Amino acid sequence: MGTLTVTDLACRFTYEAAYAETGLRGLGLVYPPDQFADTIVRERNEYFDFFPPLQCLVPPRSERNFQRTLLLKYLQSIHVNPSPGFDTDWEMLIRSGHGAIGHLDVFASDEAALQWYATPAKKGLFELDGKFGFSLKEFMTWFDDEAATLIDVLGPTPTVGGAIPKLPLSINRAGWDGRIGLPTRFGDTGLTDIILKLENSAAYPGIIELEILGLDIHKAAGFAVPRYWPVEVNGLRALAIERFDRTASGSAVFMESIYSILASGRKTVTNHYSASYDSIGAALDNPHIQLVADRKAAKLHLLERFIMALLTGNGDLHLENLSLLEQDGKLAFSPVYDPVAMRAYSIHNQLYPRGMGFGDYGDMPADLKTDAPVDFKTAFMRFTKSLGIHKNVYIQSIKRLMLATLDYPDRIHQLKTLPDENKTNLIRIHKEIRKQFEKIL
Numbered sequence: 327m328g329t330l331t332v333t334d335l336a337c338r339f340t341y342e343a344a345y346a347e348t349g350l351r352g353l354g355l356v357y358p359p360d361q362f363a364d365t366i367v368r369e370r371n372e373y374f375d376f377f378p379p380l381q382c383l384v385p386p387r388s389e390r391n392f393q394r395t396l397l398l399k400y401l402q403s404i405h406v407n408p409s410p411g412f413d414t415d416w417e418m419l420i421r422s423g424h425g426a427i428g429h430l431d432v433f434a435s436d437e438a439a440l441q442w443y444a445t446p447a448k449k450g451l452f453e454l455d456g457k458f459g460f461s462l463k464e465f466m467t468w469f470d471d472e473a474a475t476l477i478d479v480l481g482p483t484p485t486v487g488g489a490i491p492k493l494p495l496s497i498n499r500a501g502w503d504g505r506i507g508l509p510t511r512f513g514d515t516g517l518t519d520i521i522l523k524l525e526n527s528a529a530y531p532g533i534i535e536l537e538i539l540g541l542d543i544h545k546a547a548g549f550a551v552p553r554y555w556p557v558e559v560n561g562l563r564a565l566a567i568e569r570f571d572r573t574a575s576g577s578a579v580f581m582e583s584i585y586s587i588l589a590s591g592r593k594t595v596t597n598h599y600s601a602s603y604d605s606i607g608a609a610l611d612n613p614h615i616q617l618v619a620d621r622k623a624a625k626l627h628l629l630e631r632f633i634m635a636l637l638t639g640n641g642d643l644h645l646e647n648l649s650l651l652e653q654d655g656k657l658a659f660s661p662v663y664d665p666v667a668m669r670a671y672s673i674h675n676q677l678y679p680r681g682m683g684f685g686d687y688g689d690m691p692a693d694l695k696t697d698a699p700v701d702f703k704t705a706f707m708r709f710t711k712s713l714g715i716h717k718n719v720y721i722q723s724i725k726r727l728m729l730a731t732l733d734y735p736d737r738i739h740q741l742k743t744l745p746d747e748n749k750t751n752l753i754r755i756h757k758e759i760r761k762q763f764e765k766i767l
Contacts, residue, residue: 327352330380330432332416337376340365351429351580351652354379355617356590373596375412376419378589379430379582382646383423384415392491392524397422425494425509428571429578443511451498451505451517454559491524494569502555502566510576519569519576524562530671532744534563539737540638540665541567547634547730550661563743570651570661580652581660584609585645587617598646599679603632606648607713619656625713627659630723632684632709636677637731637763639669639755644679670744670752685709702762724763731756 327350328341341352341359352359354377357366368374374381385394397418401407406421408414423432424442433439496507496517510517525534538556545551553568571581584606589595591609610617610624618624628648635643642664651660668674678684685708686700694700700708710720735753738744744752 330376332370332375335370337368337370337374337380338365339377353377353430354582354590355587355615355650355657371593374589375415378586379428380419380423380432381589382428382583382586383426383430383432384419387411387415394418425511427494427569428581431578445511451496451507454504454506454557491526493522493524495520495522495566497566499574501553502557510572514576517576518574519572520566521569522557523565523567525564527563527743532670532741532748533666534565535741535743536670537565537664537666539741540640540667541662543638543731543734543737544634544662544665547727549631549634552661552663567663580657581649583646584648584650587650588645591615595645597681599644599681601645602682603628603678603684604709604712606645607709611714617650618658620658622714624659626715626719626723629710629713629715629720630727631659631662633723633727633763634665634731636759637727637756638665638734639667639752639759640665641669641674641676642666642679644682667752669755670748672751675751675755685712703765706766721767724767728760728763731760 327345328339331338331340339353339357341362345352346359346363350359352362353366357377357379366377368377376384385391385397388394398414401414401417401421406417408417419432420434420438423430424439425431431439431442433442494509496510496514496519497503497505499516499518506522507517509519523534523537525531534556538554541551541554552570555566557564557566571579573579583598585595585598588601588605588609592601595601606628607625610621610628631643631648635641647664649660649663650657669676677687683689685705686694687702687705688699690696690699694704710717734756738749738753738756741749
């Protein structure tokens, strides 16, 4: 695709001379190869050392980040000890920035890339037995003396971010049967790629059950969701979710998060919750760049995802939890992922991620000429107006999604691992939001 260079001041990327002729998307939607014949330059700052699509491949600098901790262990095991900060991020990017979510692969050199693509994945599936489960549990509690077992099995792990630890693996294409393997490469058959999500019971008890409920209820409401399987190994709860950014033959599918897209085009977007839902709609409508094949359908999808996030107590529908995926040459929103009702946990009990917002909710915009902050109903109507969605359309969406979540309190009650206090909190939140939508109806 091209060459990446990072200096003290800037990140630079140059497409190969003939790359535009391939018709492939390139670095990202904001950097189409047919419009960037010259080197693309982006100044480094405290938020981005790399172009946003590449920065997303580096696990954040948090001592409790599962993927970063695992990669640091890997670097130690091969006797690579870079200085903290950028040098460490660089080593992680060139050694594990391939095979991750999406279409981008990063390597230290062309030779390293050719070796990767020419080397088939290690064949065979491992039994996810008690020993492996024990190692995972040790790692989950951050007493990671057993982390070497994971490194032996997985090697340098492609990065997948998020609040709970996630491992990219493969399983039998027919579905979960208790065996795991390395992520597939082009030409692998009989396997399908998954993300294995692990429950950190100390910080988020019941979160795996909550995600399963979120996927179940979104599927019932008509949203596209990937296949998924609840997993338990030696007492460790987990969730295996099929990846939709790979084809049946193991090749990558173009996928880019809304965060990467907005951050590529706006320097004011510095993290995955620093843009409003209205601004996502505006980006979908941008006359200078067509992000999706059907703008009207995409804006309605955004609205309905937002409504479902409110009704289910998600509160975490941030910019990285919304992505665009290319299928049959057309771009649209990807299937639903990470629909967890995070408001069940008091530390995440907020209507939406702080820094986002919709329709100036809670603010006092000058155009309304009022001393009172914008209430929920007014904000929602302003949001739908900004999306260009007519009243009869959004009313039907609200009715359909409220019907789909009618038994939500009962389903929360039936959860076995979520503490009672969290259940009570989530049910209360759901009922309060229903009242707000009833006012709109």
